[in-house]
Amino acid sequence: MKKVFALILTLAMVLSLAACGGGDAPASNSGGDQPSQGDAAPAGGDIEVAVVLKTLASEYWGYVKAGCDAAAADLGVKVTVVGPGAESDIEGQVSMIEQQIGAGCNAIVCAPNDAGAATAALQAAIDQGIPVLAVDTNVGIGGQTSFVGTSNVDAAKEGGLWAAQQAGSGAKAVIIYGQEGDNTSNMRREGYEAACSEAGVEVLAALSGQNTTDGATKTMEDLLNAYPGQINIVLCHNDDTAIGAMNACKSAGVSDVIIVGFDGNESAVKLIMDGELVKATVAQQPYEMGYQVVEAAVKAINGESVDEVINAPVQVVTAENGQAYLDNLASMS
Known part of the structure; x- marks a missing residue:
């Protein structure tokens, strides 16, 4: 009788431990750390990167979006790019950040209209172990994976x-x-x-x-x-x-x-x-910044090393070099 009782007790403990293990939250993966053993990165086609820009109602941010879209196509991942109607719409951008995190993205990129307001919203992503990256304008939140932009x-x-x-x-x-x-x-x-x-x-x-x-x-x-x-x-x-x-x-x-x-x-x-x-x-190089930040986000999702700061070059465009610059822009469209 004692042997039967011991066997039942052992079986109950095994089932209890299995149930507890299934409910563990995945470990936070900040910077370029590798994912934990129980936190496998999603396959390429299943990766979703959310990008919340300052606005989509300007030529400049259109170039950033084009770079993001190009990276999505090259890397075989899903990228959603959104932005409010104006850079002054701070509350609207915060709502978009919250919506994208709630939708279940694997990484989120932000060009904050107000770094303080964006930080409060992005903290939820960091708390969930979702990589947070900044583009063009740094957020500077603790646990941020990378900033891609210009000095x-x-x-x-x-x-x-x-x-x-x-x-x-x-x-x-x-x-x-x-x-x-x-x-x-x-x-x-x-x-x-x-x-x-x-x-x-x-x-x-x-x-x-x-x-x-x-x-x-x-x-x-x-x-x-x-x-x-x-x-x-x-x-x-x-x-x-x-x-x-x-x-x-x-x-x-x-x-x-x-x-x-x-x-x-x-x-x-x-x-x-x-x-x-x-x-x-x-x-600046907005197209390159858009491409590079999505590339960095995918690396972070896969547990690869990502530089904390990725600098984008600049040039002063004048009448002397303007045509060459325009030709380069045309090649991106």
């Missing part, structure tokens, strides 16, 4: 130094930065200010253009009224801002000004080639 400070400084060289000694500049509190805007402003300081250019003022063409037009109108006949250089957060500044200058009859944009959008480069007031744009 916005260094890139803006290059654009600022080019403008200072064109304007010559004694030049005065204004800076039209992006959304208030946006980290990318802050870094680009820092880079422009560093360039002006190094080149001996006086910065008359720095104001927000709200990240839109219309907003920048209004800001530039205010600056022209405040500093009539004094502005030689306009350093802008992005190409939409540069176009807004150009529109204001043309309406005011101002023609002797150097406007520098940022992003390398085709529309801006064509204006440069046509001899408009936009004389240069600091070109």
Whole structure:
């Protein structure tokens, strides 16, 4: 009788242990660590990467999306790219992050409109062991797998130094930065200010253009009224801002000004080639960033090593190299 009771007890313990093992949550896989023995990576065709961009309503972010889509096709994975209607829609982007995590992605990529707001939403992914990557603009959340992007400070400084060289000694500049509190805007402003300081250019003022063409037009109108006949250089957060500044200058009859944009959008480069007031744009490589961040996400899902920072190169596009740049853009479409 004792032997029968011992056998029953042993069998009950085995079944109990099996049930407990089946309910364990998978171990968190941050950085480039290999998956745990019980946490096999999904097969290529089953991998799903969610990408939440600042917006899809701009040329620049269209290039990032194109790079993401190309990587999806080359790697044989599913990539969903979403973004709000405007970069100012912080709440809308947070909702999209939450929706993508809830839908069950294997990794999530974000270009945050507000890093603080995005961090709160992305923490849920990190808590579940889902790799979190940032593109273009760093989130900086603890446990983040990788950031793929440009040093916005260094890139803006290059654009600022080019403008200072064109304007010559004694030049005065204004800076039209992006959304208030946006980290990318802050870094680009820092880079422009560093360039002006190094080149001996006086910065008359720095104001927000709200990240839109219309907003920048209004800001530039205010600056022209405040500093009539004094502005030689306009350093802008992005190409939409540069176009807004150009529109204001043309309406005011101002023609002797150097406007520098940022992003390398085709529309801006064509204006440069046509001899408009936009004389240069600091070109990132948005297509490459989109491709590289999806590539890095897939590596992270598969437990492969991923660099914490993947730098994307930049160049200052002017009338001299604009056509070659446009030809390269055309090859990506």
